[in-house]
Amino acid sequence: MTESSRRDISWIFVLLAAYFVLQVGVRLATSHSLDLDEAEQAFRSQWLAAGYGPQPPFYNWLQYTVFRFAGVSLTALSIVKNLLLFSSYVLYGLTARLILRDKALVAIATLGLLTIPQMAFEMQRDLTHTVAVFFSASIFFYGFIRSLKQPSLATYLIAGIGIGFGLLAKYNFAILPAAALIAALSDARLRPRIFDWRLVLTAAVALVITLPHLFWLKDNLDFATARTLEKMTASGDASYLTQVAMGVSSLALATISFAALTVAVFALVFGKGLRPALASRSEWTRLLERMMLVFLAGILFLIVFGGAAGIKDRWLVPMLFILPLYFGLKIEAAGVTTDRAFRRFIPILAVIMIGVPAALYGSVATARFTGHYERLNRPYADMLETLRKQAEPAAILAGDSLLAGNLRQDIPSVPILSVDYPGFNPDLTSRRPLLLVWLLPQKGGSEALPPAMAEWLQANLGASAPQASVIDVPYVYGRGDDSYRFGYAWVNQPD
Numbered sequence: 136m137t138e139s140s141r142r143d144i145s146w147i148f149v150l151l152a153a154y155f156v157l158q159v160g161v162r163l164a165t166s167h168s169l170d171l172d173e174a175e176q177a178f179r180s181q182w183l184a185a186g187y188g189p190q191p192p193f194y195n196w197l198q199y200t201v202f203r204f205a206g207v208s209l210t211a212l213s214i215v216k217n218l219l220l221f222s223s224y225v226l227y228g229l230t231a232r233l234i235l236r237d238k239a240l241v242a243i244a245t246l247g248l249l250t251i252p253q254m255a256f257e258m259q260r261d262l263t264h265t266v267a268v269f270f271s272a273s274i275f276f277y278g279f280i281r282s283l284k285q286p287s288l289a290t291y292l293i294a295g296i297g298i299g300f301g302l303l304a305k306y307n308f309a310i311l312p313a314a315a316l317i318a319a320l321s322d323a324r325l326r327p328r329i330f331d332w333r334l335v336l337t338a339a340v341a342l343v344i345t346l347p348h349l350f351w352l353k354d355n356l357d358f359a360t361a362r363t364l365e366k367m368t369a370s371g372d373a374s375y376l377t378q379v380a381m382g383v384s385s386l387a388l389a390t391i392s393f394a395a396l397t398v399a400v401f402a403l404v405f406g407k408g409l410r411p412a413l414a415s416r417s418e419w420t421r422l423l424e425r426m427m428l429v430f431l432a433g434i435l436f437l438i439v440f441g442g443a444a445g446i447k448d449r450w451l452v453p454m455l456f457i458l459p460l461y462f463g464l465k466i467e468a469a470g471v472t473t474d475r476a477f478r479r480f481i482p483i484l485a486v487i488m489i490g491v492p493a494a495l496y497g498s499v500a501t502a503r504f505t506g507h508y509e510r511l512n513r514p515y516a517d518m519l520e521t522l523r524k525q526a527e528p529a530a531i532l533a534g535d536s537l538l539a540g541n542l543r544q545d546i547p548s549v550p551i552l553s554v555d556y557p558g559f560n561p562d563l564t565s566r567r568p569l570l571l572v573w574l575l576p577q578k579g580g581s582e583a584l585p586p587a588m589a590e591w592l593q594a595n596l597g598a599s600a601p602q603a604s605v606i607d608v609p610y611v612y613g614r615g616d617d618s619y620r621f622g623y624a625w626v627n628q629p630d
Contacts (some may be wrong), residue, residue, distance in 0.1 A: 144238050144241050144242060144245075147245055151246075152221060155217040155221045156217075157488075158213075158217050158492060159214055159217050161492040162209070162213045162259070163209060165495065165511060166511035166512065166611050167209060167515075168511045168513050168541055168611060169511075169537075169540055169544065170510050171537055172263040173209070173261065174537045174538075174539070174540025174541050176195065177202075177207055177540035177541070177544050178539040178540035178543055178556070179536075179540075179556075180195070180202045181543070183199055184351070184558070185347045185348050185351035186358075187558065188358060188359065188556075189360070191302065191348060193300055194263045194267040198211075198263075201215050209544060219266050219269075219270045220266060220269070222270060223266075223269050223270045224273075226274060226277045227245055227248060227273050227460070228241065230273075230276055230277045230280050231244045231245055231463065233280055234419045234460075234464065235460075237473055239474065239476070240467055242477065243476070243477065244459045244460045244462070244463035245459070246480075247458075247460075249488065250459065251393060251394075251397055251456070252393075252396055253393055253448050253449050253452065255491050264304055265305070268301060268305045268308055268453055269452055269456060271298075271308060272311055272456060273297075273456075274293060274294075274296055274300060275297025275311065275315075276457065278292070278294030278296070279294050279297075279315050281293065282328055282333075283319065283328050286328055286333070288333055291333040291334060291337045292340055294312075295336060295339065295340030295341045298312050298341035299342075299344025302344075303348055305453070307453065310433040310434070310454070311454055313429070313433065314425075314433065317425070317429045318425035318429060322418070322422065322425075325422070373444070378444045379439055381444040381445070382439075382444045382445070386438065389447060389451055390431075390448075393451050393458075394458055397458050397459060401459075401462050404479045404480045405466060406476075408466070408469070408472075408476070409466070409471075411469050411471070412462075412466040412471055415466075415468035415469035416465075417464060417467070417468040419464050420461065423457055423460070426457070427455070427461075431454075434446060499512055499611070499612060501612075502611075502614065504614065508610055508613075510537070512610045512612055512613070512619075513610070513611070514610060514611055514618075514619055515542065517608045517609070518606060518619075519542055519546060525625070526568050526570075528546070528570035529566035529567055529568060530549055530550045530570070531552070531571075532553075532554065532569060532571045532592075533553045533554070533572055533573070534553075534587075534588065534622075535553055536555055536556055538553070538572060538573070538574060539556075550563070554588055554591055563595070563596065567626065567627040569625070569626040569627065570623065570625060570626075571625070572621060572623045573588065574622075575621060576620075577619070577620060582603060582605050582622055583622075584603045584622070585622075596626070598626055603622055603624045605623075606620070606621050606622075607619070
């Protein structure tokens with residue numbers, strides 16, 4: 136890098152802006168159908184609530200607001216996600232610039248986020264709440280580091296906003312500010328920043344942001360935590376020692392999955408210079424090490440005392456997203472030269488920035504050759520268009536939230552309910568005809584109305600089960616005559 140480019144890192148943000156615009160374009164070109172998290176956002180945007188279930192409501196509130204102004208669409212979904220990701224990378228870069236002197240390392244640390252598969256690929260593929268966690272963590276981390284290095288009322292305020300948003304994104308976010316607090320308290324030089332009256336402002340802002348959801352959570356704790364706890368403690372009838380072993384091994388595997396590619400890239404880029412760097416330390420590396428240790432200790436506490444048996448790699452985002460910056464700090468502490476490393480990093484970065492969008496598109500589009508179909512290959516829009524030629528539904532009951540969300544983006548003017556989500560149940564007594572739609576097993580299986588839908592009709596409308604029909608619709612990027620099967624039925628369809 137030239138000396139002028141070392142001083143000016145704005146090119147990083149321009150490059151990232153172009154990359155995320157490309158990701159929006161690729162998503163729109165790939166398929167009109169929605170994946171699980173996207174469909175959840177479309178479905179639950181029909182109402183505003185202080186809580187929606189197992190996930191806190193930050194992303195739902197944000198997406199609801201955007202839909203109110205821009206309409207329900209895949210475009211709105213994709214723009215919101217990529218704006219959050221772009222903002223997160225910018226905040227990460229600004230944080231790196233605060234504590235790294237070498238701007239080549241600032242660039243490598245910031246763009247190094249793209250070497251983390253859960254962030255570069257998985258967040259684009261479908262995740263929403265984890266994207267919100269990353270965004271919130273980036274806000275908090277910037278405010279936290281800035282408060283330690285250049286404290287002001289604004290920096291403590293930013294940290295409080297990050298905590299508030301984070302607790303509304305995922306509950307496990309709470310471990311991050313706790314880890315930061317403990318790590319700073321253990322350093323005598325940083326302790327005065329914690330025993331500062333402005334920390335009261337941080338706590339107050341976080342409380343105000345989370346207060347509406349906390350009131351909801353008080354009355355809905357089981358509803359909010361049951362599914363997450365079920366996932367975490369799914370160890371069957373295993374003994375306590377077996378459960379702990381499962382939990383520890385899943386944590387180890389999740390950590391390796393999260394960090395392995397980043398470690399490999401840094402090893403390739405810095406070569407022999409990485410080994411002495413790993414032994415080098417600075418006040419900032421020591422702080423981040425303590426934070427990561429406290430975070431991992433918190434996860435281990437959940438395993439040993441909370442019964443957690445299955446730790447997912449994406450649950451580590453609130454802490455391990457700092458890895459590229461941590462390695463950058465280690466390398467700077469060792470005094471390793473970076474010019475050659477930066478030149479090695481650029482082609483790797485190019486491969487990632489081209490390869491990830493290509494892989495996302497290809498995983499869906501290549502179905503026409505392989506016959507292997509993803510959820511984005513399902514032809515929801517074509518199915519609905521065909522059924523609307525029979526009659527215009529006044530309301531729709533879907534077999535699950537994935538189907539409900541996909542239908543909503545194409546017919547947002549009518550209420551769409553889902554059998555698997557009882558939290559949204561508007562009065563449908565005067566809305567006819569009612570369209571019932573469900574997914575059918577693609578190989579054999581019953582084509583009859585699902586029992587859960589029949590029970591819903593009886594309980595909510597006092598209606599008996601209508602005659603079920605089947606519709607076959609060609610896949611998106613389908614091979615030959617391959618088609619997807621939907622079951623449907625009408626209640627009070629006009630003649």
